Amino acid sequence: MKINKVIAVLVLLLVSVFSFAQGGKKLDKIIKRDYQIIECTIAKMSDKTVEYSLPGETLQISLDVSQIARIDFASGRSQTFDVSTSNTSSNNSVQNVASADMKPNTIAVLPIPYVNADTQESSEDMAKFAQNDIYNKLIDKSANIFPLTVQDLRTTNSLLHKAGIDHTNIDETPIEDLEKILGVDNVVAAKVSYTIGSGTTATTYNSGNAKVSDNNKKVKTNDISTTTANTQVYYYYTVYFDMYKNATKIYSQTRKPFLAVKDSWMDSITYLLKRSPIYVKK
Incomplete structure (x- = not known):
């Protein structure tokens, strides 16, 4: 009996060690410029691409370095990717556009990427x-x-359009170049990322007449019940809010709205704006 118990304990220990070895493996993390985080195992890197595989898969996926902001390796080392060196085509298009006349103490609001984090649309x-x-x-x-x-x-969007810049590639252009294109020394750069969820609640209504038997001991009812199902859509937002002055980031905050309703991101924008360094209470 004792031998059987010892064997059982050893088997459990082996299973635990094996499970830990399989599930406890640290993964590399790719942080993209659109704020998406990919947990993976990086197989190969070059000046142009990074090849990786997802957990439990052997298929290797190739990703252009121009889409990567940073990689946090499982070893603890981090590598940051500079837009100015990785996105040559974007820089060339910027260089071909004449700089606007600089207007001191002027702030421009950039197009705000509004992205579904699940589909990247x-x-x-x-x-x-x-x-x-x-x-x-x-x-x-x-x-x-x-x-x-x-x-x-109109001035902001017209100048950006001439430079070939819109909400799809605004994150790939250095702030210094954007300030030159727009002729301003202050910039607001924000992004709204969201996911959508849903929940269903059921409400049942009962109606009917009760009948009492002659002996006053049994009660009979003829009930009619109606069940109504209501589906509620929830919006889970993350708002990224940055401000720059003379190409230097002076304010950077991320906020998730308290309420998961469709326009709650607007409340977060108001909250962050009022707490920015350019805002002075009157």
């Missing part, structure tokens, strides 16, 4: 809407951001 309409939302908030609080003035959105 970006909405052009929502990117413009989010950009317009921040612009209007700055205009409404112009007294609170004095001496800064806000560059007109």
Whole structure:
């Protein structure tokens, strides 16, 4: 009996060690410029691409380094990728565009990428809407951001369009180049990332008449029940909010709205803007 117990304990220990060896393996992390994080095992790196495989898979996937912001290796080492060196085509297009006349103490609102984190789909309409939302908030609080003035959105978007820049590639262009293109010394650069979830609740309504038997001991009911199902859609946002002055980042915050409703990202924008260094309470 004792021998059987010892064998059972040894088997359990071997299973535990094997499970730990399989599940406890540290993974590399690729942090993309669109803020997506990929946990994987990196197999090969070059000046142009990084090849990796996902957990439990042997298929190798190739990713252009221009899409990567940083890699955190399982060993603890980190490597940052510079946009100015990795994205040559973007830099060439910027260099071919004449710099606008610099307007000191002027702030420009960049197009705001509005991205579904699950599908990586970006909405052009929502990117413009989010950009317009921040612009209007700055205009409404112009007294609170004095001496800064806000560059007109038509001017901003027209100059960016001439440079071949929009919400899909705005993250790939260095802030220093954007300031030269727009002719401003202050920039607001934000991004809205979201996922969608849903939940269903069921409500049952009962109705009917009760009948009492003659002996007053048994009660009979004729009930009619109706069940209604309601599906609620939830929006889980992450708002990234950065401010730059003379190509130097002066403010950087990330915020998740408390409520998971469709427009809750707008409340986060308001919260972050009021706590930025350009905002002064009056």
